[in-house]
Amino acid sequence: MSLELWKEFENCCAVTVMGESTINALSATLISSRALRGIRPYTVDRSVLRKVLVKGLEDKIQFGKKFSKYTINPDSVTITFEDGTESSGTLLVGADGGRSQIRQIFLPDFKTVDPEGICIFGKTPITDELKKRILPKALQWFVVVRDTAPVIQQVIWGSELPVSMFVEKMSFPNRSLTEMELPEDYLYWSMLLPTKLLGMTEDAVTASINRPSTEIGLDITCEWDPSLKCIIELQDPSQGAAIRIISGPPMLPEWETSDRVALIGDAIHVMAPSGGVGVATALKDASILSDKLAQGGISKSSIGAYESEMRIYAEASIRRSFAGGKLFFGQPPFDQCKEVSFKATSGEE
């Protein structure tokens, strides 16, 4: 990234307030609260970050194409999209997320598991009404709202069945310094909960998660204090979603390095959002892979060097997500999680 673009990125960031509070969901009382010292991380709106990252590359990117299969040729790789069109190049970098179709073809035996968690997330505009109703502490800095099951339910399930909601104020102080269109200030929130809370059977969970995410959020928070529940009530329904969490193994399996296909981001190390490091790990992949390719060209040795480094920090990130998952939504250890299988709809030729 050029220095000029980096400056643009900084101008597009939201304020990072260095501190965190944990709040009881039912009483809206503080459980813990502390300022943080150290390196100030950047707080970004995802759509804005994407706009910054693609600046200057617009004519090299095509949107609206769905990957279907790839073909390895003697000196190139050809991708076929679902609309039947093709594109060829020297290296296919699979960055197509946790359910990556490229991974399903490249590493058909790769295992992902179900950590028994659901993530609901959304945005709530900071309006006068929200300011009147919300707990003021929730606007100070990063907040985690904690809720656990009553004791008999804990005995039945053998778990506290914790629900955790993360709330972060996104306010953009440098609007006047950038031409980039920035959103109005809002609260970004995400909630992690055990899948069991949506239903006792697979069918019940599927039916429940297919409802609008606002409805799921309102159900889960129905006993919460009004000064916290209002974050869900006043959300922008068009910005919300609910997803089932999946995770890869902390120790990535061995595979034969290819000089035509490499995987980065969630495509190779999908993890629960409970570590807060999925994007950072994906960006690190992109940076290291591009450095290795710049130094050694497109070769098995460059890609293998990236893969060796990536295995080490990806393992640390996935372990951190598992530790967070246990605390935030009662995630079981990896070896107790059920396997999730995906079927590649097409393949390598």
Ligand SMILES: Cc1cc2nc3c(=O)[nH]c(=O)nc-3n(C[C@H](O)[C@H](O)[C@H](O)COP(=O)(O)OP(=O)(O)OC[C@H]3O[C@@H](n4cnc5c(N)ncnc54)[C@H](O)[C@@H]3O)c2cc1C
């Ligand atoms: C609620 C929530 C909160 C999170 N919070 C954080 C956080 O605070 N910090 C953090 O570091 N991480 C966080 N994460 C994790 C983070 O979002 C992911 O790790 C990150 O987005 C991975 O980036 P990626 O580019 O590898 O995959 P994705 O962001 O999943 O991007 C994959 C892209 O590939 C496209 N795609 C998929 N299949 C195809 C196909 N067949 N053809 C064409 N395109 C395709 C998709 O449309 C998508 O655009 C969070 C995740 C969630 C769900």
